[in-house]
Amino acid sequence: MSRPARHVFVCTQQRPPGHPRGSCAAKGSTQVLQTFWAELQKRNAYEKVAITYSGCLGPCDSGANVLVYPEGTMYSGVTPADVPEIFNEHLENGKTVERLLAPPELWS
Amino acid sequence: MSRPARHVFVCTQQRPPGHPRGSCAAKGSTQVLQTFWAELQKRNAYEKVAITYSGCLGPCDSGANVLVYPEGTMYSGVTPADVPEIFNEHLENGKTVERLLAPPELWS
Numbered sequence: 001m002s003r004p005a006r007h008v009f010v011c012t013q014q015r016p017p018g019h020p021r022g023s024c025a026a027k028g029s030t031q032v033l034q035t036f037w038a039e040l041q042k043r044n045a046y047e048k049v050a051i052t053y054s055g056c057l058g059p060c061d062s063g064a065n066v067l068v069y070p071e072g073t074m075y076s077g078v079t080p081a082d083v084p085e086i087f088n089e090h091l092e093n094g095k096t097v098e099r100l101l102a103p104p105e106l107w108s
Numbered sequence: 109m110s111r112p113a114r115h116v117f118v119c120t121q122q123r124p125p126g127h128p129r130g131s132c133a134a135k136g137s138t139q140v141l142q143t144f145w146a147e148l149q150k151r152n153a154y155e156k157v158a159i160t161y162s163g164c165l166g167p168c169d170s171g172a173n174v175l176v177y178p179e180g181t182m183y184s185g186v187t188p189a190d191v192p193e194i195f196n197e198h199l200e201n202g203k204t205v206e207r208l209l210a211p212p213e214l215w216s
Contacts, residue, residue: 003180070180072115074111106110
């Protein structure tokens with residue numbers, strides 16, 4: 001891919017059932033990732049947005065976690081239903097989706 | 109983790125042997141990742157640097173690929189021996205390691 005204007009990392013970390021930290025995968029992050037990829041295709045936004053899955057981003061309790069660079073914006077508790085809003089507001093227009101921001105004690 | 113000043117993504121994508129695109133894992137990226145984590149620990153740099161593995165970053169032919177945000181700097185052909193230099197120059201001092209930059213036709 002060419003260098004994107006914005007790069008989305010979706011945590012898809014898995015952990016065994018019952019693990020005390022839980023995981024983003026257990027909170028549905030694979031579906032979040034698939035929804036980001038589907039939106040990318042629908043919008044044909046390959047020249048300006050990249051979507052990549054990643055290992056653990058830290059605040060496992062509040063997953064599914066999605067991190068957007070270059071801003072370094074961490075969204076938490078993301079569901080597939082939130083993905084179009086993140087695309088419309090942040091990825092295409094540079095506006096933070098305040099309601100999904102990770103708590104400042106976890107990422108600031 | 110708290111928000112890092114610099115965030116390193118190491119591609120650890122795997123593909124089956126003989127796959128035409130190859131993969132960063134086949135080019136030793138797991139060892140690169142382990143070396144980054146070992147340097148992070150050695151330098152106790154957890155407050156300013158994060159190291160995360162990721163899925164495919166694009167230029168598979170020139171792996172192992174390492175992407176540093178917020179700059180969006182892509183290094184290619186990275187080996188474990190290169191990791192201390194990336195730490196010293198880029199992660200701790202903000203200077204690009206020119207000799208490891210991905211070719212501009214792949215990332216610009």
